[in-house]
Amino acid sequence: MHFLGRSHRLAAVLFLGFASGLPLALTGQALQAWLAVDGVDIATIGFFGLIGAPYTFKFLWAPLMDRFEPPWLGRRRGWLALTQGGLALTLLIMSGLSPSRQPTLFAQWAVLLAFLSASQDIVVDAYRADALNDKAEHGLGASLHVFGYRLAMIVSGGIALIWADQWSSWPRVYALMGTIMGISAALSLFLLPPVRSESKPLASSPVREIAGFAAMLVGVFSGYYLARGLLSLLGFDPGSGNHWIQLLFVLAEIAAALPLAWWFARLARFETLNASLSSYFAQPGAASFLLLIVLYKLGDAFAGSLTTAFLIKGLAFSQAEVGIANKIIGIWLTIFGAIVGGALMLRLRLYRALLLFGILQLVSNFGFYLIAVLGKGAWGSVAVPPFDWVFVSLRESASLDFLLLTVIAVENITGGMGTVALVALLMALCNSRFTATHYALLSALAAVGRIYVSPVAGVLTESIGWQAFYLFSVVIALPGVVMTWRMKVPLITLSQNSSAGTAQDSRHG
Structure with a gap:
């Protein structure tokens, strides 16, 4: 019976990881592709990146979702069903709109999509923490969540581009994704194992x-x-x-x-928010750590902010090529990079990992500059045979640009390594009393670059061109590396304190 209960909980974590990852690309790279093929200009596509702003502010309403319980539905499962149902409805409505003919209305619904997605993330994180009450399950549960999350991003960010290319219809793709989220809401309400949250952040x-x-x-x-x-x-x-x-x-x-x-x-x-923020800023060097979190992946964010638009509009790659190379293969390589980064961090201290992986992220941005200079087909291509995986197929053999694959491989592997180091930093900075709100705050700040560089990137690219833009992405990555180097002592101290705290917890356990 214990084994069945654990299996049920872990299956729920895997499913919720998938549900959490599905909307992200639909507010990001997949949306970029729709805007690009619908004829929206690059600068406007850049401004559309701001619809992801709710991801950077989710810590502001996280205390409310933790405190209040939807009537008759349950605290965690109720919020999951409500947010997922809202996502389903929003995606279905967006499928009936045109981004080029109704840009303002389309953007408003896209912002709502991002808000509901960020809200779902809050509840998924809380449910996972409540469900995995055995510390022995934490590592496996985290791995299953990441696997489900990345698998969903392959569906909505990679396979979706292949479907859109074959069907010549992004509205149809969004309608299908809305249907999937509707099914997820029903599963969350009726099939997820119930959990009991023991405490509230404040009384x-x-x-x-x-x-x-x-x-x-x-x-x-x-x-x-x-x-x-x-x-x-x-x-x-x-x-x-x-x-x-x-x-x-x-x-x-x-x-x-x-x-x-x-x-x-x-x-x-606003006591829950104020107390949790005061707790964080009471730590030595709190402001410096926040600045490091924002800067660490800023160059990576610049390089990746308009990748889909660059490949489709700038280099005339087909949506299917971008879906296979940049999204399907790229996400698997990100997972590989995360595994490699995790393995290396078993031997490297937090400071050395952040510095090494930060430098590798910086160097990887030169790849996009290289492809912008040399163009499509410079290194030849690799043949992809036809395939039929039931849910997605390729009717005719296709060729994938070898330079594109190389650049995507290097960028995703190094990006995955950098993400692992950054997540380790975020976890080390969390106070145990306010873990949920602190992690929501810190992860939101980590997303600042990804969200807010987009409008700057769009206007900048329109003014200076793709080649100069990707050189700029290398330069803007330097402050994060320099900041890491300058914070050597605080990072080493933080790592030692975190290790001591973990050892103390294990002794008391």
Whole structure:
């Protein structure tokens, strides 16, 4: 019976990893491909990258989803069913829209998709922590979650491009993904094993928590309109067709909204958020670690921000080629890189791993510069025979560009290694009392580069071209490497403290 219960829990973790990974590409690279084939310009595609902003702010509403329970549905399974049902409905609605003819409406629904996806991630992480109550299950559970997550990204980020190429229809692909999420919602509600969460982050008033969250939203909107108003008074037109002016508005709105949101949250005493943030910033070097987290994969984020658009619009690769090379093969290589990075970290200290993998990430960006200079077909091609895997098929043999495969291989392997080192840093920085909120905060900051470089990348590429852009991605990776080198002593100290804490836990266990 114990074995069956453990198998049920681990199967649930695998399934939820898949459900969590499926929407990510649909707000990122798959969406980029749809925009590219629908005729949307590169700068606008870059601005569409901002729809992923909810992933960087999920820690703000994580305490509310941890505290409140949907009526009759259960605390974890209820939120899972609601977010997954919302994702299904949103994807089905998006399948009936055109990004080129209805850009504003399409972007609004895409933002909602990202919000629901980020919210699902919060609950999936909490469910996994509650379900795997035996420490012996943690390692296997984490591996199953990552495997399910990456498998879903192959479906929505790789196979989806092949389907879109064969069907000549991205709306049909999004409708299918919506159906899959609808099935996931039903499975979450009726088949997932129930879990019992033992404690809440703080014993504060629920009314005050909601009021604090509402005040924080008031701060966000106040900052947004304040920035727009000030720039308008200075003579800038928010409706200007100049992409640099559009970018100025975006950056100013974000810069004003964040501090005002924090200030309003403090005024309204949003206790769960304030206590968890205060706990983190009480650590020595907290601000420096946050800066390192943002900078560490910034060059990687720049290089990858417009990869799909670059390959389809810039080099005229077909969607099927991009799906097979960049998404299916690329994601498996990322998994391989993560395994290699994990194995190396058994021998390397956190500092050495971060420094070595950061340098490798920087060097890998030269690959995109090389393919931008040499172009498609420079190194010949590799034949891919026809295949039929029931859910996806290739009717005729296709050729894959060998230079593209080489660049994708190096970039994904080094990126996977860098991700492992970064995740190890995030885990070491978490306070055990606020693990969920701290990890949501730190992982959100780790996603800042991936989300917010996109509009800058789009405007920059339109101005200087692909070759100069990828050289710039190498230069922008340097601060992360330098920051890692400068923080050698704090990183070594953090690693030693984390190891000592783990040893103490095992003795008490």
